[in-house]
Amino acid sequence: MTLTAYNQVVIPSFMYGTAWKKEATTQLVELAVASGFTAIDTANQLIHYQEALVGEALKALEKKGIKRDTLFLQTKFTPDGGQGGQTPYDASADLTTQVRQSFDSSLTHLGTAYVDSYVLHGPYSRRGLGEEDREVWAAMEGLCQSGKTKMIGISNVTAGQLAELCEQAKLKPMVVQNRCYAALGWDQEVREICRAQGIIYQGFSLLTANREIFASPEIHAIAKRLGTGPAQVIFRFAIEIGMLPLTGTTSEQHMKEDLSAEQLVLSTEEIQRIETIAL
Numbered sequence: 001m002t003l004t005a006y007n008q009v010v011i012p013s014f015m016y017g018t019a020w021k022k023e024a025t026t027q028l029v030e031l032a033v034a035s036g037f038t039a040i041d042t043a044n045q046l047i048h049y050q051e052a053l054v055g056e057a058l059k060a061l062e063k064k065g066i067k068r069d070t071l072f073l074q075t076k077f078t079p080d081g082g083q084g085g086q087t088p089y090d091a092s093a094d095l096t097t098q099v100r101q102s103f104d105s106s107l108t109h110l111g112t113a114y115v116d117s118y119v120l121h122g123p124y125s126r127r128g129l130g131e132e133d134r135e136v137w138a139a140m141e142g143l144c145q146s147g148k149t150k151m152i153g154i155s156n157v158t159a160g161q162l163a164e165l166c167e168q169a170k171l172k173p174m175v176v177q178n179r180c181y182a183a184l185g186w187d188q189e190v191r192e193i194c195r196a197q198g199i200i201y202q203g204f205s206l207l208t209a210n211r212e213i214f215a216s217p218e219i220h221a222i223a224k225r226l227g228t229g230p231a232q233v234i235f236r237f238a239i240e241i242g243m244l245p246l247t248g249t250t251s252e253q254h255m256k257e258d259l260s261a262e263q264l265v266l267s268t269e270e271i272q273r274i275e276t277i278a279l
Helices: 022-035 051-063 095-110 131-145 159-168 188-197 208-214 217-226 230-240 252-263 268-275
Strands: 002-004 010-012 015-017 039-041 072-077 115-120 149-155 175-179 200-204 243-247
Touching: 015 022, 022 039, 022 051, 022 252, 051 072, 051 095, 072 095, 095 115, 095 131, 115 131, 115 175, 131 149, 131 159, 149 159, 159 188, 175 188, 188 200, 208 230, 217 230, 217 268, 230 243, 230 252, 230 268, 243 252
Parallel strands: 015 039, 015 243, 039 072, 072 115, 115 149, 149 175, 175 200, 200 243
Antiparallel strands: 002 010
């Protein structure tokens, strides 16, 4: 299964996330691809990701005959404030230079000439967009226009910020990646903007941000009906409402089970119930 953004770039409908994997990153990326994942998410941010170890996995996969162009690679530019003092660029340089240095460093880490998706890890302010956001976004637009990345996007963004970016940018985002809370209607406001603008919405922490929902009797009843687990019900629900889910599981069995969610079928009533389960 795939999704297509407004610029006609196709992206696999499920993504493997590499945050917090530390020295196990290489092995887990290889395992994820062997299990069936073809989209990998990382970031050039040493406190949470080991992007260079994703690159090591890609080298190993290439030797097994799995070519770079069969995989969808997404990485991120993380502003100085989110780097924990370990910036992969000159933090005293102007922001355009920071973006270019970070991007070039990502290409080196990943051993690739291009990425499929390049994401701003989060706006510089909690409300609205400032000059920093505009400068960084313009630099990212340049990378997209040059063909070094096929898509650009933004993460950890509010509905107001996303609407502002869509209105002001030369190239509006093709992807949005947010932590997704059932208590906020599964990020309904942001998802509605994405739907209207042809932007692919990627949801992360679908399980960890919603532990109470995950454990609810209703979800377990649906899982029992389908002969699957509650995680797969949540992932299937996400796919049904047009979301691209991320999973970061370290279990080979769970990787395969999560991908099997693409084959499940929820009833209209079940989808509606899960959509409003925490409201």
